[in-house]
Amino acid sequence: MKSHVALMAALSVALVGPAAAQTKDANAEFEKFRAEMEESSPAELFEARGEELWKAKRGPNKVSLAESCDLGQGLGNVEGAYVRTPRYFADADAVMDIERRLVWCMVEKQGFKFEDIAKKPFQGANDNNAPDITNLVTYVASGSRNMKFDMPLHDAKVRDAFETGKAMAAYRAGPYDFSCNTCHGTDGKRIRMQNLPNLATSEGAIRGVQGWPGYRMTGGVMLTSQWRMNDCFRQQRFPEPKYASQAVTNLIAYMTGNANGQLYKGPGIKR
Amino acid sequence: MADPMKIRAQMKGDVAEIRILMGHAMETGQRKDAAGNTVPAHFIQTITIDVGGKRVVDGQTGTAISRNPVFGFKMKGAKVGDKVVVNWVDNKGDKRTDEATVA
Amino acid sequence: MNTTRRTVLKGATASGVLAGLIAAGALRPTQVLAADWNKAAFDAKDTSAALKGLGAGTAAESKDLILKVPDIAENGAVVPVDVTSNIPNTSSIAILVDKNPTALSAMFTFANGALPDVSARIKMGQTSLVKAVAKAGDKFYVAQKEVKVTVGGCGG
Numbered sequence: 338m339k340s341h342v343a344l345m346a347a348l349s350v351a352l353v354g355p356a357a358a359q360t361k362d363a364n365a366e367f368e369k370f371r372a373e374m375e376e377s378s379p380a381e382l383f384e385a386r387g388e389e390l391w392k393a394k395r396g397p398n399k400v401s402l403a404e405s406c407d408l409g410q411g412l413g414n415v416e417g418a419y420v421r422t423p424r425y426f427a428d429a430d431a432v433m434d435i436e437r438r439l440v441w442c443m444v445e446k447q448g449f450k451f452e453d454i455a456k457k458p459f460q461g462a463n464d465n466n467a468p469d470i471t472n473l474v475t476y477v478a479s480g481s482r483n484m485k486f487d488m489p490l491h492d493a494k495v496r497d498a499f500e501t502g503k504a505m506a507a508y509r510a511g512p513y514d515f516s517c518n519t520c521h522g523t524d525g526k527r528i529r530m531q532n533l534p535n536l537a538t539s540e541g542a543i544r545g546v547q548g549w550p551g552y553r554m555t556g557g558v559m560l561t562s563q564w565r566m567n568d569c570f571r572q573q574r575f576p577e578p579k580y581a582s583q584a585v586t587n588l589i590a591y592m593t594g595n596a597n598g599q600l601y602k603g604p605g606i607k608r
Numbered sequence: 609m610a611d612p613m614k615i616r617a618q619m620k621g622d623v624a625e626i627r628i629l630m631g632h633a634m635e636t637g638q639r640k641d642a643a644g645n646t647v648p649a650h651f652i653q654t655i656t657i658d659v660g661g662k663r664v665v666d667g668q669t670g671t672a673i674s675r676n677p678v679f680g681f682k683m684k685g686a687k688v689g690d691k692v693v694v695n696w697v698d699n700k701g702d703k704r705t706d707e708a709t710v711a
Numbered sequence: 712m713n714t715t716r717r718t719v720l721k722g723a724t725a726s727g728v729l730a731g732l733i734a735a736g737a738l739r740p741t742q743v744l745a746a747d748w749n750k751a752a753f754d755a756k757d758t759s760a761a762l763k764g765l766g767a768g769t770a771a772e773s774k775d776l777i778l779k780v781p782d783i784a785e786n787g788a789v790v791p792v793d794v795t796s797n798i799p800n801t802s803s804i805a806i807l808v809d810k811n812p813t814a815l816s817a818m819f820t821f822a823n824g825a826l827p828d829v830s831a832r833i834k835m836g837q838t839s840l841v842k843a844v845a846k847a848g849d850k851f852y853v854a855q856k857e858v859k860v861t862v863g864g865c866g867g
Binding site: 362363366367369370373374529530554555556557608 | 781782783785786788789791793830832861
Binding site for chain 1: 611612627629631633639641674678680
């Protein structure tokens with residue numbers, strides 16, 4: 338425990354450490370090859386699986402999501418749905434991000450059990466297949482490729498989720514007295530070779546939401562924004578939220594709201 | 609059943625650029641799973657590309673190719689509408705053949 | 712490699728013997744489609760043994776063989792490699808990583824208009840020299856570059 342504290346102290350120093358120039362070079366080198374990586378992203382494989390799932394009649398009710406699920410853009414329409422969520426859904430009386438909404442449709446329309454989906458909602462490192470929900474999110478996100486983020490912040494309920502998310506990002510707790518903002522609330526911080534975005538700014542927020550859902554080179558797995566938020570909780574040594582919780586939607590709303598107006602490039606590739 | 613490949617073949621001037629994305633675990637045979645057991649090697653060994661009915665690339669690959677492999681090739685003498693046929697076979701005998709058209 | 716057998720197969724196709732061979736289990740149909748996997752070369756632990764397996768004893772460095780790799784890789788699991796040969800009559804290109812458990816990553820043979828140009832993504836266990844080896848006529852050429860493999864930060 339003590340050594341952990343020391344490690345974290347060392348890490349916080351490294352966040353503003355002296356090796357900035359070296360990091361800059363390394364990042365320039367990463368960027369150079371990023372375009373080549375994005376040119377053919379394995380995310381496309383998951384997108385294709387998601388499209389099949391979207392159109393297939395599934396679940397105890399044997400209906401397809403394409404014929405039963407409204408992502409906020411009309412029944413069965415995936416175009417622009419990703420960049421316009423989180424949003425308020427009257428039928429569920431809740432503000433939902435796209436993953437939560439898809440889970441809701443799978444439960445309410447197709448008749449799947451939430452517990453079954455929540456059993457393994459994310460792909461584990463080196464698992465051969467991603468869960469259906471991840472493939473679905475990836476397909477839906479591809480329907481917003483090259484569109485601008487346009488989360489309906491003018492809606493009072495969405496604004497509420499955004500403000501709650503903002504407060505959560507600043508909330509310090511856990512054994513290390515960390516908040517999201519400890520790493521992501523000011524400019525120019527980094528962990529090891531990775532620069533950390535300041536999520537309070539438009540430029541930082543777009544870096545936070547860009548590339549998700551993303552194909553993670555480590556382990557070769559497809560992961561969603563929901564997974565990323567859960568992992569932030571874990572990294573802060575917070576208790577991890579339950580799958581598809583409102584807390585995660587709020588954090589996603591905070592970042593997406595700050596990224597409004599910026600271009601979304603579709604499912605991406607992550608280190 | 610392996611995922612279909614994603615194949616793109618596009619003319620850029622007089623050169624056709626072919627990009628292929630394959631869904632494959634590409635297990636090295638050196639990794640251990642959560643239970644500590646070695647995951648057996650499972651990887652693509654041969655790749656062929658035929659364009660317009662002619663063999664243009666004959667490839668052999670080992671375990672060091674990344675999971676969900678991506679390859680890029682270039683050729684002269686192809687034209688819009690030519691059929692591109694890509695085939696892979698792995699060390700367990702699993703295989704996959706997919707087609708695309710030069711655009 | 713296996714020129715004799717492939718020639719035999721070519722002749723056999725017309726006479727229908729091939730179908731018989733396949734049915735008898737003597738041949739897997741895939742062997743007709745693709746060249747046999749060069750087990751000796753791919754199983755070789757080090758670069759020189761792998762090159763030997765490919766029939767390439769000595770390879771001369773060449774500026775006309777262009778190897779593009781990052782100086783520093785964001786993730787050793789996915790390192791982009793691009794090889795272009797401007798050496799006339801290049802017929803094949805191999806990609807090797809000195810310090811991988813087995814050195815040879817891939818080998819490609821080009822024909823019927825294919826340019827000696829390939830891009831791939833490879834795994835690297837650690838910082839190492841990456842080599843591209845091209846065959847032109849009966850000569851071999853090499854280009855090499857070091858790629859540093861970094862340790863990662865958090866989930867991006």
